[in-house]
Amino acid sequence: MVKEESEELSEDEEKHHVKTETETRTKTEDSLLLKTTTAENGFTCTQCGKGLSCKYTLSLHMRIHTGEKPHKCDQCNKTFLRPSELTKHLRVHTKERPYSCSECGKSFTQQSGLKLHEKIHTGVKEFVCFACKKTFIRAPELKQHQRIHTGEKPYVCSHCNKRFSRIQPLKAHQMIHTGEKPYTCIHCGKSFRHSTSLNRHMLIHTGEKTHQCDQCSKTFLRPLDLKIHLRVHTKEKNYLCTLCGKSFTTQSTLRLHQKIHAGLREFACFDCKKTFITSGDLKQHQRIHTGERPFVCSHCGKTFRYSGHLKAHERIHTGEKPYSCTRCWKGFTRSTHLNKHMKIHS
The missing domain is CATH 3.30.160.60 (Classic Zinc Finger)
Structure with missing residues (x-):
């Protein structure tokens, strides 16, 4: 949420100084305040030279240097410099959004957030x-x-x-x-590092896939997923490895590929010491040791270690054969089966 501009602490200033649990002003702060000189526009901090209009705002500012944050949230133990900041923060827990936009009805926890939002409607970009x-x-x-x-x-x-x-x-x-993953799915308990990842995951439970490919009718959760998928049909591979010339449909797959050249395998299995390029590869590998098979067929209850194996298996029940031979149009449930079949024609 956007903070109001003032002569008080900015968000970056606040977050780049060490938190303490000191409940009263420290001796260090007292001594710093005593050394502070009065300027024409008020008070000047002797530590960084910033000018403040009154002694109160100076005392708040000094907490940057002392690290004091005396106001603690009783819900999550996060600490704040001022009681007003704590009051605003508590709305995260209470879900209170008292400031509403008269144009579109969107609500906000802070008035400053509403004011910034209203500029979207007025078009003001100064x-x-x-x-x-x-x-x-x-x-x-x-x-x-x-x-x-x-x-x-x-x-x-x-x-x-x-x-x-x-x-x-x-x-x-x-x-x-x-290893922190603060965003948790209320349906299955899976945790994520980013709220956007959680929101995308939630669509799995709702089954909502509103973005459809006009070439093969496959549907996707996000427009970006559809955009990337379309490159399968256009054969577009804009991301080129400068070391071996191999090209890729997405920048992320190029970056993963480049780790092969760099020999970078930063994810290690604690059970067998085998190393992997991505955390996803490591997670899949660990199922060998744990015996976890989290993917269950909704038709027969058979379980699988990998989602790809489940998808291929379910085609037995649905009859879907998405891989077709361009010579005789015979359909197959797996791409590997199609590749084997193509050798007949060659």
Whole structure:
């Protein structure tokens, strides 16, 4: 949620200083306050030179340097600098959204979020990038965008030193190291690192696949999935490996392929020490040790270790044969069966 602009702490300032559980102002803060000089426009912090209008806002600002966050949420133990921030945060738990847009009815937890949203309806984009003339609703959005031109990546992972231009991708990346998956499906209990991944997963339970291919009538959960699928029909492979010349339909598959050349196999099985390129490959492999077979046929109850095996099996019940020979039009349930058949014609 967007914070209101003020002379108080910005979100980035707050999150780049260490949290403490100090309940009262520390001696360090007292000594810093005593050394503070009064400027023409109010008070000046002797630590960073920032000017504040009154002693109260100065005391709030000093918590950047002391790390003090005395206001704690009793639901999740997250701490805050000011009681007003805690009040706003509690709406995450209560689901309270008291500010509603008069144009479209969308509601928000903070008035500042509503004000920014209303600019979408008015079309006001007052912040302009001088490099490419792209316009933005908020100054922070412009600042983030400009890092595309400058190449600046100020956010660094403390585990592997990988750098990011925005703080949210850093947070998401760090979950790879910590194993944190805060978003959980209420239907099956599966957990995800990103809310978008959870939302996409939820469609599995609803069965909703609204995006249909006009070539083969296959349906997809997302428009992006459909777009990628269409490359099967167009034979489009725009992502080329510079080392071996092999081409791919998506950038993500190219990146995975490049790890083969780099010899990078960063996911290791604790049972047999075998290493894998992706965490998905490792997860599938671990089912050999655990005996887990999570994919169940809805027709006969047979279980499978991999979703691909389940899909191929279900075609026995449905009669679906999606792989057809271009010479004699004989249909097959699996691509491997089609490839074997093609040798007859060659």
